[in-house]
Amino acid sequence: MPKIDNPTLEKELREIIARVTEIEPGEITLESRFVEDLGMDSMMALEILAAMEKKYTIQIPEEKLAQLRTLKDTISLAKEYL
């Protein structure tokens, strides 16, 4: 898999999060807190994880789920496995 540049990764992950949470991408900042600000539940978190795994053909250990707190966290998590 070719390396993805940061802006593309951010854009794609923001789109995944927007689709799952049904919130406009423009309203999701790097620092928006998934649970408190975006109303995310465990099912949505899992969907985001699964969507990332599928899109980038990577495997993220489930222990990392708790680290998915903001878009910023999600980007750094994705980078670890890309």
Added chain:
Amino acid sequence: MIKDKVAIVTGGSRGIGRAIVLELVRSGAKVVFTYLKSDEAAAKLLDEIKELKGEAEAIKSDSREYSQAKKVIDGALAKFGHIDILVNNAGIIKDKALMFMEPAEWRDVIETNLTGYFNMAKACIVTMMKQKSGNIINISSVAGVVGTPRQINYASAKAGICGLTKSLAKEVALYNIRVNAVAPGYIETDMTKDLKYKENLLKMIPSGRFGAPEEVAKVVSFLASDRSGYITGQVIKVDGGLAM
């Protein structure tokens, strides 16, 4: 209806667990069972399964340790690619009146009979959530429903299992994961063979006899199958009418 499903059974080498392993194998499931001490019993059970032309694997593992529980689940996942059924069954007794019960005897029973169930359920829940299917069956006991003297450790753990079952059932129902408990009464196993006052106990059981491990196993296989598709969060007593 369980054919080719992958099932994990803890404490599968003896007693009720052994009957559950055999019943699931006969129904066509691929079974991974754990045991802690009984190497010989585990080997014997594997031989028996081979004769039935069933598929099973025995893993020596202590579910009190989360890392060991996770290893069992990861191993099964690596081998079969999915996990459909978890039967939490491993349990011990250390019966004593409260005034004589040591804190260590309380802790041992809670750790094996309750924390062990938590560990196994936690270790496989994300897999089942991702699959959007799964089935967890926890073996409780009527002791946890009605209480038993000299068993406050055991009864507390078994009552805890009922709470775990109902809470988890609510938490994961939308993922198509069902969580139920089976609460056996007095069953003919090594655990009950040295019971005192058996005659008195028999008088309390409307059916007038102890149950057979297979009678518990059949309920477990029913809960593990699609025949019970709309049952979740329940504690099903298999006790000859003991606790009504």
